[in-house]
Amino acid sequence: MTTVLQARGLTKHYGHVVAMDNTDFDLRAGEILAVIGDNGAGKSTLIKALTGAVIPDSGTISLKGEEVHFRDALDARKAGIETVYQELGVAPALDITQNLYLGREQRRKGFLGTVFRKLDKPAMRRGSARQMADLGIRVQSIRQKVETLSGGQRQAVAVARVAAWATSVVIMDEPTAALGVRETNQVLGLIERVRENGLPVVLISHNMPNVFQVADRIHIHRLGRRIALVDPNSTTMEEAVAVMTGAKSPESLGGRA
Amino acid sequence: MNTTRRLAAAGIAMTLLTGAAACGSKDEAASGGSGGDVTIGIVELNLSNPFFGTLEKATEAAATAKGWKVMKAEAKVPGDSATQVTAIENMIARNVKAIVLDPANPTALVDVVKKARDKGILVVTVNATLTPIDAADATFATDNTNAGKLIGQWAKGTVTSNPRIAMLDFDLSDGPAGGRHNGFLEGYGIAEGAPEIAGSALTKGTVETGQSAMENLLSAHSDINLVYTINEPVAHGAYTAMKNKGVESKVTTVSVDGACSGVQDVKDGIIGATAMQFPSKMGEMAVAAAAEYIANGTKPKSGLTDSGTVLITDKPVAGLESQTSEWGLQNCWGEK
Amino acid sequence: MTDTKPADAALLEQGEDRGGPVRAFVSSQVAGPLAALVLAVLVFSLTTSTFLNAGNLSLIATQSVVVGTLALGQTLIILTAGIDLANGAIMVMAAVVIGKLATDGNALWALVAGLVVCLVLGGLNGVLISRFSLPPFIVTLGVLSVLTAAARLYTDSQSYPISSDLLTILNDGPSIGGVDITYGVMLWIGLTAVLGYALTQTAWGVRVYAVGDNRAAAALTGIKVKRVLLSVYLTAAVVYAFAAWQALGRTPTADPSGYGTANLDSITAVVIGGTSLFGGRGGVVGTFIGALIVTVLANGLTQAGIDSLYQQVATGVLVVIAVAVDHFVRTRQTR
Numbered sequence: 001m002t003t004v005l006q007a008r009g010l011t012k013h014y015g016h017v018v019a020m021d022n023t024d025f026d027l028r029a030g031e032i033l034a035v036i037g038d039n040g041a042g043k044s045t046l047i048k049a050l051t052g053a054v055i056p057d058s059g060t061i062s063l064k065g066e067e068v069h070f071r072d073a074l075d076a077r078k079a080g081i082e083t084v085y086q087e088l089g090v091a092p093a094l095d096i097t098q099n100l101y102l103g104r105e106q107r108r109k110g111f112l113g114t115v116f117r118k119l120d121k122p123a124m125r126r127g128s129a130r131q132m133a134d135l136g137i138r139v140q141s142i143r144q145k146v147e148t149l150s151g152g153q154r155q156a157v158a159v160a161r162v163a164a165w166a167t168s169v170v171i172m173d174e175p176t177a178a179l180g181v182r183e184t185n186q187v188l189g190l191i192e193r194v195r196e197n198g199l200p201v202v203l204i205s206h207n208m209p210n211v212f213q214v215a216d217r218i219h220i221h222r223l224g225r226r227i228a229l230v231d232p233n234s235t236t237m238e239e240a241v242a243v244m245t246g247a248k249s250p251e252s253l254g255g256r257a
Numbered sequence: 258m259n260t261t262r263r264l265a266a267a268g269i270a271m272t273l274l275t276g277a278a279a280c281g282s283k284d285e286a287a288s289g290g291s292g293g294d295v296t297i298g299i300v301e302l303n304l305s306n307p308f309f310g311t312l313e314k315a316t317e318a319a320a321t322a323k324g325w326k327v328m329k330a331e332a333k334v335p336g337d338s339a340t341q342v343t344a345i346e347n348m349i350a351r352n353v354k355a356i357v358l359d360p361a362n363p364t365a366l367v368d369v370v371k372k373a374r375d376k377g378i379l380v381v382t383v384n385a386t387l388t389p390i391d392a393a394d395a396t397f398a399t400d401n402t403n404a405g406k407l408i409g410q411w412a413k414g415t416v417t418s419n420p421r422i423a424m425l426d427f428d429l430s431d432g433p434a435g436g437r438h439n440g441f442l443e444g445y446g447i448a449e450g451a452p453e454i455a456g457s458a459l460t461k462g463t464v465e466t467g468q469s470a471m472e473n474l475l476s477a478h479s480d481i482n483l484v485y486t487i488n489e490p491v492a493h494g495a496y497t498a499m500k501n502k503g504v505e506s507k508v509t510t511v512s513v514d515g516a517c518s519g520v521q522d523v524k525d526g527i528i529g530a531t532a533m534q535f536p537s538k539m540g541e542m543a544v545a546a547a548a549e550y551i552a553n554g555t556k557p558k559s560g561l562t563d564s565g566t567v568l569i570t571d572k573p574v575a576g577l578e579s580q581t582s583e584w585g586l587q588n589c590w591g592e593k
Numbered sequence: 594m595t596d597t598k599p600a601d602a603a604l605l606e607q608g609e610d611r612g613g614p615v616r617a618f619v620s621s622q623v624a625g626p627l628a629a630l631v632l633a634v635l636v637f638s639l640t641t642s643t644f645l646n647a648g649n650l651s652l653i654a655t656q657s658v659v660v661g662t663l664a665l666g667q668t669l670i671i672l673t674a675g676i677d678l679a680n681g682a683i684m685v686m687a688a689v690v691i692g693k694l695a696t697d698g699n700a701l702w703a704l705v706a707g708l709v710v711c712l713v714l715g716g717l718n719g720v721l722i723s724r725f726s727l728p729p730f731i732v733t734l735g736v737l738s739v740l741t742a743a744a745r746l747y748t749d750s751q752s753y754p755i756s757s758d759l760l761t762i763l764n765d766g767p768s769i770g771g772v773d774i775t776y777g778v779m780l781w782i783g784l785t786a787v788l789g790y791a792l793t794q795t796a797w798g799v800r801v802y803a804v805g806d807n808r809a810a811a812a813l814t815g816i817k818v819k820r821v822l823l824s825v826y827l828t829a830a831v832v833y834a835f836a837a838w839q840a841l842g843r844t845p846t847a848d849p850s851g852y853g854t855a856n857l858d859s860i861t862a863v864v865i866g867g868t869s870l871f872g873g874r875g876g877v878v879g880t881f882i883g884a885l886i887v888t889v890l891a892n893g894l895t896q897a898g899i900d901s902l903y904q905q906v907a908t909g910v911l912v913v914i915a916v917a918v919d920h921f922v923r924t925r926q927t928r
């Protein structure tokens with residue numbers, strides 16, 4: 001199985017605080033990798049380093065075997081890494097199509113596009129309808145304004161946008177934190193669908209049942225570094241939490257992946 | 258966003274704001290009241306109308322000619338009495354000897370004026386009166402009712418058959434505006450609501466509001482042949498409306514003010530007659546009253562002292578005293 | 594939503610928008626203002642004999658152009674959740690600069706100078722608001738105060754009569770079947786069409802709505818929020834320059850004390866036209882109708898012989914209704 005995104009020895013200091021302490025990271029093609037850890041363990045900092053939002057003090061990142069140096073989030077996005085943020089990243093007054101294409105609108109061909117800057121609305125509608133159908137997201141119409149959707153549907157739109165534009169990796173930082181049980185399940189199903197469509201997913205979550213439900217591997221983060229990488233089929237939830245909180249040493253785990 | 262930059266920008270914004278506030282109340286007195294130094298206060302309406310600027314400048318010039326110091330303040334918008342109240346409170350605190358006030362509202366300033374007078378400060382109003390009129394020590398103003406009456410009488414003698422009148426007013430709670438309106442009706446010899454009045458509309462005393470009001474009235478009453486206007490900018494705007502409709506030769510317009518631009522409009526046939534006011538004279542009379550009070554404690558005669566009104570027209574009406582626009586251009590106020 | 598049945602892409606794309614085009618129009622932003630306009634026109638047509646004729650209707654359009662044009666620029670700014678209290682003052686400043694320069698110079702160059710004045714002042718607002726993230730209300734309030742004084746100082750409170758044909762051309766126009774349609778009205782309609790196109794048919798427009806709707810989300814998708822904001826203030830400035838030209842055409846006098854409430858009047862037109870003060874919703878067509886509504890009220894009530902103060906009452910009631918409708922729309926749809 002090939003490794004898509006890899007990091008070695010990432011370190012980041014904020015004054016005296018060590019947010020990343022020589023940590024490693026590995027994401028394989030076609031997997032859902034859950035990243036768990038206590039508050040302040042450094043999960044978000046790691047993700048930001050991988051998406052160009054934070055520049056590490058030292059360490060290397062490589063994408064599909066090639067070393068990369070992202071200067072900002074746009075660099076990472078150009079390399080095909082897309083992120084769903086915890087805060088709902090959608091514009092409620094715009095419709096689904098406009099949200100999916102926000103910042104990447106398509107223009108008409110010919111002088112209508114070049115001179116009159118006219119949007120190619122039919123093409124964008126086709127594209128977003130296909131994307132929503134591919135992911136099995138059920139809404140009445142892609143012309144619906146996002147504000148008419150439920151919280152779960154909105155997060156689904158955010159996921160759909162990311163999945164539509166990502167060509168190598170999808171990252172989600174606590175995508176279900178604001179959702180109820182039923183909606184959370186819908187989004188988890190969606191994450192699995194993204195994997196089925198061929199993109200690896202990094203899922204940061206606090207919710208252990210969710211993590212064990214969908215993850216192929218679990219990256220356990222503690223005190224700024226990865227202390228274990230486990231297989232959820234051979235590790236229990238209790239064990240993972242114990243390691244995550246420092247109650248148990250990572251060596252004691254059986255199912256190392 | 259970097260913090261220092263934000264602070265710098267906030268600083269710029271604050272400077273803009275305080276700069277603007279400073280424009281609203283200039284304070285040229287170093288210190289008031291001590292050691293024989295005399296300071297008087299001048300409180301004006303908003304200076305966007307050159308009439309008030311002329312009045313303020315004349316008052317200030319007369320006061321500085323006497324070697325006095327001057328504290329000045331102006332309302333920010335028409336009717337802005339709150340700024341004037343604050344200004345008078347500040348002047349009381351600075352121990353001014355007299356205050357020359359052009360009140361933005363006839364009643365809102367009565368209390369603060371009483372406070373000043375209780376402190377022994379002479380308060381005279383110019384251009385407009387307080388209600389009751391003896392709330393101030395004296396008033397030097399155009400008798401606006403008389404001004405309205407003059408143009409009303411002239412109109413009566415000019416538009417003799419089938420009068421259809423449009424009234425282009427300013428907020429009638431404003432003292433001068435109400436006086437002119439009533440005076441015009443009295444001079445013309447009709448009552449409020451008389452059938453001769455085709456319609457009336459409120460303006461803001463500016464060219465463009467005069468134009469819109471006249472357009473609306475003409476649209477409803479194409480037979481209008483006499484237009485009363487609160488001031489000359491409104492008359493000018495009304496003329497544009499008539500000209501656009503091609504009825505300007507059939508309509509006679511009367512106004513009040515006597516600004517040089519208005520007198521020019523009389524000369525050009527845009528305005529039939531206007532009642533000229535004398536703002537400089539108001540200011541000078543007010544300063545003379547203050548000088549008398551400061552020198553020997555004599556208060557001026559209470560009530561309204563008319564600073565004079567002259568009818569300006571190039572089509573005189575028999576039995577009604579008037580001056581030509583030539584004379585008017587010699588004696589008008591504001592930029593020529 | 595993510596059940597096993599795949600959604601049908603063709604069906605999704607067709608967008609069976611509950612109830613078809615009629616329902617879609619009724620729930621669109623323009624329907625409410627248009628209904629109010631039709632109602633006002635009906636009432637005045639039935640109660641006065643002089644309201645409903647071609648001459649008066651063309652007069653209403655002519656009377657709407659100055660505040661209506663200003664309100665187009667204001668709409669762009671309000672769509673980004675901003676506000677411009679200085680637009681009237683910017684227009685007046687441009688008008689007096691044009692008037693003064695044209696008095697002893699070339700009218701065309703004076704007009705260009707007016708455009709430059711608008712761009713500099715709109716740019717100042719835009720930079721302070723976008724680059725330094727200062728609140729639009731405060732920035733434009735400050736600029737308003739400065740400009741009100743500056744216009745007076747620059748002109749010594751005098752107004753300049755305008756005689757140049759170029760400067761007053763917007764008051765001219767062809768007479769179609771005895772009805773005068775001024776070039777100013779045509780320009781107003783043209784500007785509404787161009788801005789309407791830009792807002793609904795280009796990526797710039799989508800981004801303007803996105804920035805006003807959810808700034809954080811817009812930034813996360815890679816939209817350069819500050820650049821969009823600056824472009825909006827500069828575009829509005831160009832529109833204000835057209836408004837200054839409209840003002841000189843309508844009233845051939847560059848008057849520093851004129852249009853003292855044009856800023857609030859333009860906001861009134863925008864709000865009555867259905868654009869949300871919270872940003873992200875509305876558009877220029879609504880504003881066009883909103884400006885007409887305000888003029889119709891003034892014109893109709895004057896003709897009906899009703900005290901002008903009731904114009905302000907009626908306008909105020911409409912503003913409250915518009916804001917209440919907007920509030921209802923936003924809270925109902927935000928589940």
Ligand SMILES: Nc1ncnc2c1ncn2[C@@H]1O[C@H](COP(=O)(O)OP(=O)(O)O)[C@@H](O)[C@H]1O
Pocket residue numbers: 014017018019037038039040041042043044045046
């Ligand atoms: N921009 C920053 N400045 C200073 N300290 C930071 C910054 N970002 C993160 N940290 C610190 O680094 C540590 C890891 O934070 P974070 O990556 O947000 O953890 P997590 O997402 O696992 O809760 C925390 O102690 C946090 O306070």
Ligand SMILES: [Mg+2]
Pocket residue numbers: 043044
């Ligand atoms: Mg975090």
